[in-house]
Amino acid sequence: MEYDVVIVGGGPAGLSAAIRLKQMAEEAGREIEVCVLEKGSEIGAHILSGAVVDPKALYELLPDWEEMDGHPLTVPVESDNHWVLTKSGKTSFPHIFMPPFMDNDGCYTLSLGNFCRWLASVAEGMGVEIFPGFAAAEVLFHEDGSVKGVATGATGIGKDGEKKPSYEPGMELHAKYTFFAEGVRGHLSKELKRIFELDRDCEPQVYGIGIKELWDIEPEKHEPGCVIHTQGWPLEDANGGGFIYHQADGQVAIGYVVWLGYKNPHIAPFQEMQKWKTHPVIAELLKGGKRVSYGARAINDGGYQSVPKLAFPGGALIGCSAGFLNVPRIKGTHTAMKSGMMAAEAAFAAVAEGRQSDELTGYQAAYDESWVKEELRKVRNTVPLVKKFGDLLGTILSGATMWAEALKIKMPFTLGHKPDHEQLGRKEHFYPPEYPKPDGVLTFDRLSSVFLSNTNHEEDQPPHLVLKDPAIPIEHNLPLYDEPAQRYCPAGVYEVVEEEEGNPKFVINAQNCVHCKTCDIKDPTQNINWVVPEGGGGPNYPNM
Numbered sequence: 001m002e003y004d005v006v007i008v009g010g011g012p013a014g015l016s017a018a019i020r021l022k023q024m025a026e027e028a029g030r031e032i033e034v035c036v037l038e039k040g041s042e043i044g045a046h047i048l049s050g051a052v053v054d055p056k057a058l059y060e061l062l063p064d065w066e067e068m069d070g071h072p073l074t075v076p077v078e079s080d081n082h083w084v085l086t087k088s089g090k091t092s093f094p095h096i097f098m099p100p101f102m103d104n105d106g107c108y109t110l111s112l113g114n115f116c117r118w119l120a121s122v123a124e125g126m127g128v129e130i131f132p133g134f135a136a137a138e139v140l141f142h143e144d145g146s147v148k149g150v151a152t153g154a155t156g157i158g159k160d161g162e163k164k165p166s167y168e169p170g171m172e173l174h175a176k177y178t179f180f181a182e183g184v185r186g187h188l189s190k191e192l193k194r195i196f197e198l199d200r201d202c203e204p205q206v207y208g209i210g211i212k213e214l215w216d217i218e219p220e221k222h223e224p225g226c227v228i229h230t231q232g233w234p235l236e237d238a239n240g241g242g243f244i245y246h247q248a249d250g251q252v253a254i255g256y257v258v259w260l261g262y263k264n265p266h267i268a269p270f271q272e273m274q275k276w277k278t279h280p281v282i283a284e285l286l287k288g289g290k291r292v293s294y295g296a297r298a299i300n301d302g303g304y305q306s307v308p309k310l311a312f313p314g315g316a317l318i319g320c321s322a323g324f325l326n327v328p329r330i331k332g333t334h335t336a337m338k339s340g341m342m343a344a345e346a347a348f349a350a351v352a353e354g355r356q357s358d359e360l361t362g363y364q365a366a367y368d369e370s371w372v373k374e375e376l377r378k379v380r381n382t383v384p385l386v387k388k389f390g391d392l393l394g395t396i397l398s399g400a401t402m403w404a405e406a407l408k409i410k411m412p413f414t415l416g417h418k419p420d421h422e423q424l425g426r427k428e429h430f431y432p433p434e435y436p437k438p439d440g441v442l443t444f445d446r447l448s449s450v451f452l453s454n455t456n457h458e459e460d461q462p463p464h465l466v467l468k469d470p471a472i473p474i475e476h477n478l479p480l481y482d483e484p485a486q487r488y489c490p491a492g493v494y495e496v497v498e499e500e501e502g503n504p505k506f507v508i509n510a511q512n513c514v515h516c517k518t519c520d521i522k523d524p525t526q527n528i529n530w531v532v533p534e535g536g537g538g539p540n541y542p543n544m
């Protein structure tokens, strides 16, 4: 199938790019053929976020969005709180100490999945072809090495590699330009970074794992638009923090992010979140409520200094595939959208000039002049400072650099990052943290949690969690790190079980995978390669 632009990924970046392309074509009075591929069973099915969204990019994309039908930006932020937690206490950090650009004034709290569903309806109304349930499995290249498009994976192939009666071949989608909008740690984007050496001149990307639950809470405790961020307890050997967003319909979205640069191999991010919920203030908020959804997704933490080269012959990385998240604001939606719009503008100009398959230098140039780059520049030292000096001193120092930027004093240094997978220490050098036993009311185990993510994969299909060397988990990771995949995976996919003869065996329950990408990031020897399973497989998040 031939298109002008093929977009891989129906998140905020991909959908904004599609809408912007159609808008420009309409303004110019010409046609442009655009399609969006989405591996989830529907748009939004794989989207997991907070979210408190800054509508800055939305105002640029759809200036009259407030008058448009069905938009989900119905709960403006009414109160903005930051708590520093100890085991049983909390101190509210005075809002006045926050640099003005950290403000949530004018932002909305919502389900990002529902936001994407709405953006998709707008895009379809403009003639964008959207294919949910289609995972782009392979990048296609022209003979000169430029990107030609993508191929979706075939369906109906068994574990043994043989065709089943349900076999359907994959499709090739060719385009003048292909945008990769796969979100954090996209597996094709990872390949493209390697092939075109896109990250040769930037710092390595670093990540966090965000674990989220949606709760129906008692009506008298619900304060729509109340936004709370927490730092401090319970994390000891790691950095990160929690969020509590009072959203529409009596629900609160709660989540916990653990930065993946941690050294203690005994840490289990899922358990950190369960422990965080036992804090008296959070436990009280959730008491009498019911957990209705669960999920997890990695998040980019590298920021400004980890943004790779954005364009290459025939394509571009947009959104979190490149990595535009503002870490102290925990916001990447508006920057993802704007990057998609900038790429769209460059691609439209190129197609209108009759060009194809070349490098969209206009996109890179637009980013270099954009508010996205400037926003990321101001907060670029937060993550390295907190990692180096710890939560308290690091936050103070990072706050000082942000205030300096707010006062127009440009910091003359940019600190670097170290890859997350190189950080783990040996198991005997660290104590296992204490975690609560699940009570099934406030705290849960991983399997009952995954059940709430509605995750489903066809069981008889080739593995989508590919071990480069099957011996490494037991022969290398187990003796050194007690095989950390057992703990960092938020879906209980990886287990070490004793075989009858007493030998340990590494088991992969791939059907439980919620596509968070943590294993692809944190495995110490980068032995796990996450590739797309059959399209439509994975979580089915309702409103995450």
Ligand SMILES: Cc1cc2nc3c(=O)[nH]c(=O)nc-3n(C[C@H](O)[C@H](O)[C@H](O)COP(=O)(O)OP(=O)(O)OC[C@H]3O[C@@H](n4cnc5c(N)ncnc54)[C@H](O)[C@@H]3O)c2cc1C
Residues within 6 Å of the ligand: 008, 009, 010, 011, 012, 013, 014, 037, 038, 039, 040, 044, 046, 047, 048, 049, 050, 051, 052, 053, 054, 112, 134, 135, 136, 137, 181, 182, 183, 184, 186, 187, 188, 209, 210, 211, 212, 255, 257, 297, 298, 299, 318, 319, 320, 321, 325, 330, 331, 332, 333, 334, 336, 532
């Ligand atoms: C826990 C957590 C909390 C967050 N909180 C906030 C917040 O409060 N505010 C905020 O602004 N941002 C927040 N973010 C960040 C925000 O969610 C991201 O910045 C944003 O979603 C990035 O958009 P994207 O379009 O680049 O990628 P995504 O939203 O990840 O979308 C990518 C899409 O591409 C699809 N896809 C991937 N690979 C393929 C493939 N090969 N073929 C087909 N489809 C594919 C995926 O299924 C997905 O639907 C949070 C993130 C997390 C994890």
Ligand code: SF4
Residues within 6 Å of the ligand: 465, 488, 489, 490, 491, 492, 493, 512, 513, 514, 515, 516, 517, 518, 519, 520, 530
């Ligand atoms: S297997 Fe990997 S991608 Fe899947 S849920 Fe576990 S850590 Fe995430």
